[in-house]
Amino acid sequence: MSMSHSLRPSDASLKQRLFGQSRWIPWLFVGLFGVVLAVNGIMVAIALDSWTGLVEHNYYRRGLQYNEALAAQRAQDALGWQVEVGEHNEAPGELVLRLSLADREGRAIAAERVVATLERPSQIALDRAVVFHAQRRGRYSAAVTELPPGVWDLRLVVHKGADSYEAVKRLMVQ
Numbered sequence: 001m002s003m004s005h006s007l008r009p010s011d012a013s014l015k016q017r018l019f020g021q022s023r024w025i026p027w028l029f030v031g032l033f034g035v036v037l038a039v040n041g042i043m044v045a046i047a048l049d050s051w052t053g054l055v056e057h058n059y060y061r062r063g064l065q066y067n068e069a070l071a072a073q074r075a076q077d078a079l080g081w082q083v084e085v086g087e088h089n090e091a092p093g094e095l096v097l098r099l100s101l102a103d104r105e106g107r108a109i110a111a112e113r114v115v116a117t118l119e120r121p122s123q124i125a126l127d128r129a130v131v132f133h134a135q136r137r138g139r140y141s142a143a144v145t146e147l148p149p150g151v152w153d154l155r156l157v158v159h160k161g162a163d164s165y166e167a168v169k170r171l172m173v174q
Contacts, residue, residue: 100140
């Protein structure tokens, strides 16, 4: 018995070996968790300040009107209108938009009204109306200035009589 007792380390030396020089290890874990929590807190604060996350303000009502939206899309497809949007960066932050409208056979359509908005997917506060001017029958243009570079969505609604055509085009501003 004395032999097994002499091989067993004393309680004091065991504590010294486990915690003596390694006392900083638990604090390392506490510090790493603190860094992770601080970074997550910063990212949450930036996310909450930069974008609301809400694109459609009336999402519930639009959800209830889903069947009407599908019927409107079928009616728009039945028109057979061809809508093309071209864009050109004149200078940094300046965008020239060109819109051409044609019917199913390719004949130019003179719209009564073109309603357009440029929307920044990441910052709703930068959304702005775009005014298209008729150049000739079925051809329209608009110039937009002071745009921050990045991705923008152009939302168009073209009206002619009782008919309307809606389109969305993603643009890149240099």
